[in-house]
Amino acid sequence: MRVVDAFRQAYGGEPTGVWHAPGRVNLIGEHTDYNDGFVLPFAVPWGVTAAVSPREDLTVRISSLQAPGEEQVLEDVERAEGWARYPAGVVSILRGAGLPVRGADIVIDGDVPKGAGLSSSAALEVSVGLALNDLYGLDLEPMALAKLCQKAENDFVGMPCGIMDQAASTLSKQGHALFLDCRSLAGRAVPFDLSAYGLQILIINTGVHHELADGQYAKRRQDCENAAKHLGVPSLRDVTDLAAALSRLSGDERARTQHVVTENHRVEAVIGLLRAGAVQEIGALLNASHLSLRDQYQVSCPELDVAVEAAVRGGARGARMTGGGFGGSAIALVADDRVDRVRTTVEQAYAERGWGAPTFLPATPAAGAHRLR
Template identity: 80%
Template structure:
């Protein structure tokens, strides 16, 4: 295992263990998580692997095989920079919660496609969190590890994400999607056996990334919070009379509420269809989700729109952008005998516009975070 070899090379010793956490793709339920709503992600076969040993001197020594250079030593956690913030943020979050995490030597290796919106950051946080939980005997549940990872990203890195990404990485199961109530943190594994229904879920990685940290993501969240305050509810999850709510709002707030409320209904509808074994019937709900994200939440971009439209022209059962938006990936639900046609349709649409070809590959629900060695 190359992460173990790199650990030996960097620190002159064997790691105490090796842990892996996957990225995720969200089947449906976008921008609902921080509104107390419902999401339906699943863990993907790609992720982050961490070789880790504890330290007693408070230092965190880090190396990533995806970043050039030797290991970095962090003495003052607040001085962490770049990718190291996601790792050090987990150490910080656990210490803030009162856990006796003294330090660690950590080497990271990852194969989540970069810029695809498949949540490599959550995979990194959860892999490190799981390792520290076991090494220091913290006795945390998987959801508690996910919450510590979310706190690291929210309060240390400064990205106001919801709990979905970390929960999917920590709690995913092979062959199943994770239905998550982001208010109660209740979860349910939902069968999602594509092969049994002659289907595949294609990820279309546009290869573009319009930076979320420029404030667009945070602005959407602010829109939702201000709309909730105007409507007198804790979160948009509490809106039960959509028509009445929309009559009280205008502009961005009105559009955001329309998306969040209808998206929650779409998640519940997809869960119902999957539990009934009607996997091929969810396509129309994927299409509706994309239109809402494009027009009401305004987080799509030309590359995502073209990928979705071309997939549907190629006779995909349904398609939509996935993830936070402004780039990253789309997904398409495709019959086995239409995979090549859908791929060709998307590649042709990109070529006609002079864009670099996107990567297109299938994804199946994979196991969540676990110890490898």
């Protein structure tokens, strides 16, 4: 195993164990998690693998196969820089919660396409968090671990994400999507085997790399909190009469509210269609979700819009941007015999605009975080 070889080379011994945490694709329910709403992600076959050994002192040594020569030796995890802030943040938050976490030697190997909106950061946090949970006998349940990893990203990295990404990484089951209520944190595995219907989810990575920490994500979250305050509800999830709510709001707050409320309904509608075996029909809801994210939430970009429009033109049953937005990936629901046509149509649309070619990944629902050895 590549990560074990790298660990031997870096630290001169065998790692105590190896853990894997997956990235995720969100089928539907975008920007609803931090509004106490509903989401429907599933884990993808790509993720982050961590080879880890505990230490007697408090020092954390961490290196990554994706950043050769950039080992960070941290006697104080607060001094971590760049990508190392994610795993260092997990150590810091676990210690801050009063848990007995000493130091660790860590080597990371990841194959989640960075910036594709597939939650490479959550996979990094969860892989290290699960390792520390096992090595130090913390006995954290998967959701408790997800919440601590989210706290690391919120408080240590400074990215105000919701719980979805970390929960998807810890709780997902192979062949299933995860229906998660982000208020109660109740999660339910929903069978999601598209191959039985001759369908697949095709990820279209635009190649445009977003950095959500630039303030746009935080602004959307603030818009939603302001709208909820004006409406006198704890969060936008609590809006029951959308027309009445919209009549009391204006500008960005009105638009954000319209998206969040309708997106929660779309998640529940998709669940109903999956239960009924009407899988092809979820395509129309994916399309509606994208239009709402583009026009009401304003987190799309030309590359995502073109990918979605071209995919549908090429024969996809439906498509939408996925993840935080401002680049990253779109997903398309495609019949197996239409995949080549969809790919060609999207590639041609990009070429006509002089854009770099997008990449395509078929996404099958994978298992959540687990120990490999």
